[in-house]
Amino acid sequence: MTLDACFDDVLAAAQTGASWALTELYRDVHPSVLRYLRSQEPVDGEDVASQVWIDVARSLPRFTGGEDDFRRWIFTIARRRLIDVRRSRARRCVEPIDPSDQAAEYESTDADADPATTVTDGITTADAIAQLRAMLPPDQAEALVLRVVSGLDVAQVASIMGKQAGTVRVLQHRAIRRLSAAGWRWMVTN
Amino acid sequence: MTFRGDSPFEMDPEFDLRLAERLLDGRLDAADAPAELSDVARLVTALRLPATDEELAGQDATVAAMVDAIGAPAPTAARRAIGTRRLRRGQVATLIAAGTLLAGTGLAAADSLPAPAQKAAHTVLGKVGVPVPGRGHSATTTGVGPSGSNGTGPQLPGPALQGLCTAAAHGEGSVNGKRDDTPAFTNLESAAADCPTTTTSATPDSEHPNNGTNRHEGEPPTSHSDHTVPTVSQGDDHQFGPPSSTPAETRSSQSGDGFSHS
Numbered sequence: 001m002t003l004d005a006c007f008d009d010v011l012a013a014a015q016t017g018a019s020w021a022l023t024e025l026y027r028d029v030h031p032s033v034l035r036y037l038r039s040q041e042p043v044d045g046e047d048v049a050s051q052v053w054i055d056v057a058r059s060l061p062r063f064t065g066g067e068d069d070f071r072r073w074i075f076t077i078a079r080r081r082l083i084d085v086r087r088s089r090a091r092r093c094v095e096p097i098d099p100s101d102q103a104a105e106y107e108s109t110d111a112d113a114d115p116a117t118t119v120t121d122g123i124t125t126a127d128a129i130a131q132l133r134a135m136l137p138p139d140q141a142e143a144l145v146l147r148v149v150s151g152l153d154v155a156q157v158a159s160i161m162g163k164q165a166g167t168v169r170v171l172q173h174r175a176i177r178r179l180s181a182a183g184w185r186w187m188v189t190n
Numbered sequence: 191m192t193f194r195g196d197s198p199f200e201m202d203p204e205f206d207l208r209l210a211e212r213l214l215d216g217r218l219d220a221a222d223a224p225a226e227l228s229d230v231a232r233l234v235t236a237l238r239l240p241a242t243d244e245e246l247a248g249q250d251a252t253v254a255a256m257v258d259a260i261g262a263p264a265p266t267a268a269r270r271a272i273g274t275r276r277l278r279r280g281q282v283a284t285l286i287a288a289g290t291l292l293a294g295t296g297l298a299a300a301d302s303l304p305a306p307a308q309k310a311a312h313t314v315l316g317k318v319g320v321p322v323p324g325r326g327h328s329a330t331t332t333g334v335g336p337s338g339s340n341g342t343g344p345q346l347p348g349p350a351l352q353g354l355c356t357a358a359a360h361g362e363g364s365v366n367g368k369r370d371d372t373p374a375f376t377n378l379e380s381a382a383a384d385c386p387t388t389t390t391s392a393t394p395d396s397e398h399p400n401n402g403t404n405r406h407e408g409e410p411p412t413s414h415s416d417h418t419v420p421t422v423s424q425g426d427d428h429q430f431g432p433p434s435s436t437p438a439e440t441r442s443s444q445s446g447d448g449f450s451h452s
Contacts, residue, residue: 019257022257148234
């Protein structure tokens with residue numbers, strides 16, 4: 001879902017603090033940001049997403065650009081907040097959490113009740129994120145999720161990740177090849 | 191940690207990169223995907239499912255926080271700029287004050303301030319242990335030449351001092367010279383009189399043990415070298431022999447004005 005032609009008007013209103021416009025931006029981008037953050041930090045993803053939106057609001061009056069620029073900007077902020085969280089955790093020497101527990105923590109969607117999952121054979125977004133985390137190296141999972149959920153092209157994803165476009169493309173292709181060869185369905189059904 | 195598929199030897203030459211790009215861009219439905227990518231296509235499609243209620247549960251609270259953040263004046267650039275300007279003003283004022291203090295102290299130490307200011311500096315700085323001459327220069331003493339309107343001469347010490355001393359040695363009491371009428375000599379004598387400990391500095395030739403020790407008032411100098419003050423300041427004093435009299439005798443042979451009258 002994108003705002004397309006409405007984006008400029010919504011952005012202009014949001015920059016003045018209009019609640020309705022901020023809600024539109026939030027509903028448009030937040031699910032993607034949250035999925036990306038949960039694919040990286042399942043437990044802290046929700047909190048990090050809230051911080052991201054506050055940071056966005058503080059700088060929003062000075063933002064200029066189109067919708068793609070806006071999405072890239074938000075995902076860049078989100079990635080930096082992730083790095084901050086990891087550094088803070090490293091300083092506090094917090095024990096890592098079992099990924100399987102993390103997946104169960106935010107898996108609240110009932111696949112049978114969500115008609116959207118019919119095209120995925122009942123696989124929910126939370127299922128997909130859990131499988132990606134379990135089967136892919138972190139950099140491949142991040143490159144794949146960013147590309148898919150953000151709706152941005154390789155060059156923009158590379159900009160967000162601070163990598164070359166060719167590097168990101170290789171990471172994504174390797175991720176697809178691994179998922180294809182490993183049979184991710186086994187982990188879902190077990 | 192290694193993963194299957196990372197090795198280039200395991201790469202499938204039949205892997206269709208263009209198909210993979212279509213999959214990533216969302217232009218390949220799971221139903222249309224080839225068999226080897228059908229599972230991956232379903233996984234990618236699941237990542238693109240519409241937002242759930244759970245994902246948007248925090249919408250109201252987050253939007254309210256955003257409205258507050260946009261309206262909050264604290265982090266604005268204008269307020270930061272005001273703080274920066276205040277800081278800069280304080281720094282500039284501190285620098286000016288420090289510079290003025292240093293310059294004033296330097297001028298006072300060089301005895302270059304007007305007499306009232308010099309006396310004040312002498313009093314104030316003397317209390318904190320900084321030695322500063324107290325006599326000071328009147329406004330007329332700053333002139334270089336003897337043509338000052340108030341009859342004052344060149345500053346002391348300086349190159350003119352050596353000339354004065356030499357002239358004093360050669361022409362003291364001479365009928366041709368008008369030494370006592372010149373402000374330069376007046377200053378020289380008064381400087382020596384004010385500070386007895388600086389006698390030697392006021393009369394560089396007195397630094398030399400041989401200078402003025404064996405002469406008596408009214409006697410002509412025995413040799414020209416005895417009165418050539420610049421030779422002393424140029425480091426040639428080692429060419430002279432040992433003193434022929436004690437320092438006390440040297441002082442006693444001098445007049446009370448601080449430099450030797452030969």
